Amino acid sequence: MPPDPASTMLMSVQSPNKVLLMDASVGHMWQSVVSLTNVASAVEHAGQERALGAIFFTMQGFSTLALQDFVIHWVMCNSLLAEAEEFSDIAKNFRAREDFNSTLQTISKFRELVENNVTVSEWHFDQSDVAGWWLGNMTTFVDMLHTLQDEMATDVRIRTSSWSVRLRTTSVLSSVLLCFEFLFYPLFVFLTVRLLRSINDHSRELSKNLKILIQEQRRYAAFISEMYPASVAARLMKGQEVAPEIFETASVCFVEVADFDDLVRRIPGAIIVHFINDLFELIDAEASKHDVFKVETVGDQYVAVSGLPNRNGERHVTEIANLALGLLEKTRNLNMEHLPNRKIKLQIGISSGS
Known part of the structure; x- marks a missing residue:
């Protein structure tokens, strides 16, 4: 049995539209347009198939070349409709209609006669009747394809109109946003510059206050270090609590200038x-x-003290006494330029105990 021409043509014929749709990411709009194009092409192939079939049934046979042309139009029509169904719900729903399937089944029987190139002697009906039946069914089939084409064209027009409205709306919004940008851009720049200046002024003021704070902290540290022992001052600077202590014994030395009030009256x-x-x-x-x-x-x-804040046993008495003796030695010849003949004397008092 010779190979099936329809199967051979289905394997060899490829539609460029299907390749395009498979290779590109397109939206519903593009799919609808391509599906409509497929249906329009299918109508043309169906018309060619109708004419060739009428010739076949009238002339009571086909040449090999004419048979190939018939099969090409038949296969192309089916292939284009299949692609349209794949990318269009309208084509898919139309294909499911009972009257369409019934007409297609009848046409398939005639196609089998042409495909197998059945001779006149094998026909069970008069060739003129068969040709009339073929033309009638193919005309109905083509009319149905025209109806499908009109429905899909209406859908494309609706989609195109909707897409155009959205495009215009988007364009208007873009224009409005662009106008707002041109209007508010100078204000935005002005506010930005003003904000930056305010930030810079605040930064300079903060830096100035920070320097003052550092100076005050240093002054406070110097004051604390002068007023308190090093161990106590360190705890105070860290914000730690200084617990009171009891010292069993210590020595205190008081030093002052003798007759200081008289000196104040005599000297500037x-x-x-x-x-x-x-x-x-x-x-x-x-x-x-x-x-x-x-x-x-x-x-x-x-005023000086020994034995605190660092305990030194009984040595505080000796330390304070040595301090007093050292001061007496240092100030033995102490005098002032304004009173060169008057010796400056110190009064020193020492107290030891608990």
Whole structure:
């Protein structure tokens, strides 16, 4: 038995539209347009098939070349309709109609006669009747395809109109947004520049306040270090609580200038202040040689202690006594330029106990 021409043509004929749809990511709009094009092409092939079939049934046979043309139009029509069904719900629903399937089944029987090139002697009906039946059924089939084509064209028009409306809406919105951008861009730039200036001013003010804070912290640290022992000052600077302590025994030394009130009356205040500063520096230098702690200076009075905050047993008495003796030695020849003949004397008091 010779090979089936229809099967051979189905394997050899490829539709460029299907390749395009398979290779490209297209939307429903493009699919509808391509499906409509497929149906229109299928109508043309069905018309050619109708004419060739009429010739076959009228002439009582086909040549091999005419048979190939018939099969090509038949296969192309079926292939294009199959592609249209794949990408269009309208074509798929139309294909499921009972009247369409009934007409297609009748045409398939005639196609088998042509495909097998049945001779006149094998026909069971008059060739003119068969030709009329073929033309009638093919005309009905072509009319149905025209109806499908009209429905799909209407769908494409609706989709095109909807797409056009959306496109116009998008264009209008884009134009409005562009106008807003041009209108508000200068204001945005102005506000941005103003904000940056405000941030810079705030940054400079913050930097200035930070420097002041650092200076105050240093001043506070110096004040704490001068007022308290190093161990106590360190705890205070860290914000830690300093618990009170009891010292069993310690020695305190009080130093002041004898007849200081008389000196104040005789000498200008600036000279007195300069003299007191020099005197206290001398006492500080002597105190640094002994295990003593400077408590405070008030006016012309200098207070030092030994035995606290660091306990040193009974040695505090010796340390304070040595400090007093050292001060007496250092100030033995102490005098002032404004009173060169007057010796400056210190009054020193020591107290030891608990």
